[in-house]
Amino acid sequence: MRLQDYIVGTIPVFDVTDSLKEVIHFFTHSTYSHVAITEEGQFMGLLGEADLDSFQETSLIEEFRYQLDTFSVTREATWLDVLEVFTRNESNILPVLDSRNQVIGYFDLNDIVQLFTDMPFFTEPGSILIVEKHLKDYSFSEIAQIVEGNNTRLLGAFITTIENETAQITLKIGDANINEVLQTFRRYHYTIISGSTEDKFLEELRQRSDYLDKYLNV
Numbered sequence: 105m106r107l108q109d110y111i112v113g114t115i116p117v118f119d120v121t122d123s124l125k126e127v128i129h130f131f132t133h134s135t136y137s138h139v140a141i142t143e144e145g146q147f148m149g150l151l152g153e154a155d156l157d158s159f160q161e162t163s164l165i166e167e168f169r170y171q172l173d174t175f176s177v178t179r180e181a182t183w184l185d186v187l188e189v190f191t192r193n194e195s196n197i198l199p200v201l202d203s204r205n206q207v208i209g210y211f212d213l214n215d216i217v218q219l220f221t222d223m224p225f226f227t228e229p230g231s232i233l234i235v236e237k238h239l240k241d242y243s244f245s246e247i248a249q250i251v252e253g254n255n256t257r258l259l260g261a262f263i264t265t266i267e268n269e270t271a272q273i274t275l276k277i278g279d280a281n282i283n284e285v286l287q288t289f290r291r292y293h294y295t296i297i298s299g300s301t302e303d304k305f306l307e308e309l310r311q312r313s314d315y316l317d318k319y320l321n322v
Contacts, residue, residue: 107183110219111200111209117142118151118165125161127151140199140207141165141172147205149174150195176201179208186216225260225276233275233282234264234297235289242271242294250292251277254284272297 117140118127130139131153138150149172151165159168175189176199189198196213220226235247244261251258257278265272277285286296 107181107186107219108179110211110215111179112212112215113209115139115197115210117199117207119143120148120164120166120169122165123161124159124163124165124168127165128156128159128161131156136197137195138173138197140176140210142207145206147176147199147201147207148172150176150199177211178202183216183219186211187220190216223260228259228276230257230259230276230278231282232298233277233285234272235275236270236272236295236297237293239266239269239271242273246292247273247275250288251275251285254281254288256280256282256285 115136116126116130118130120141120143127139130136137153140150141148148169151168151171152173155168155171173193175193175195177186177189178201181189181200186198190196190211190213198211198213199207200209200211202208247261248258257280259276259278261273261275263271264274289296
C-alpha cells in the first residue's frame with residue numbers, strides 16, 4: 105500500500121476566524137497533539153495541545169497566530185521524511201499539503217509506525233546486528249559484501265547513530281552463518297555492539313577459558 109493511502113481526511117481543520125472553544129473541544133475529545141489552522145484556505149500552522157491551558161473559549165484562533173507551529177509534509181513525502189518530521193516535532197499528527205498549500209488531510213503517527221513495522225526488515229525472520237566503525241572507514245557496499253560473502257541474506261541496514269565521528273549501523277540479516285559474519289566484521293575492524301546469543305556465549309566461554317589458563321599458570 106502507498107504512503108498516500110494512509111492520509112486521514114476525517115480530522116478537522118480550523119480557520120483563524122474560528123473560536124478557540126471548538127479547538128478546546130477537539131483536544132478534550134481526542135488524543136492528538138496538534139491541529140491544523142488555515143486562513144482563506146491556506147495552511148498557516150498548527151495549534152498544540154500543550155497550549156490548551158492558555159486557551160479561552162471566547163477568544164478567536166486569530167489571537168494565537170504568532171504561536172503556531174509550522175511543520176507539515178507534502179503529498180509526495182517519503183515515509184522517512186514523514187517519520188523525521190514526526191520525531192523532530194514530537195507530534196502524533198501531521199498535516200499533508202497539496203501544491204496549493206492547502207491541507208488535504210493528516211498522517212496519524214500510529215498508522216505510519218504500523219506501516220514501518222510491516223516492512224520486511226521487521227517481518228522477515230532473521231537476526232538484528234549492530235556494528236560500529238569510524239565514519240570515514242565504513243561503507244554499505246563493504247557491509248553487504250561481508251554479510252553476503254558468508255552466504256547470509258542482508259534484509260536491511262540503516263545508520264542508527266552518528267557520534268564522535270563514529271557511525272553505528274543496525275543490520276537485519278538471515279539466521280545462517282551468523283558467527284562467521286561476526287568474525288568477518290571483526291577482521292574488517294568493525295566493533296560489534298550487539299550480536300547473536302550464540303556469539304555472546306562463545307565470548308563468555310573464551311573469557312572463562314582465559315581465566316582458567318591464568319589460574320593454572322599461577
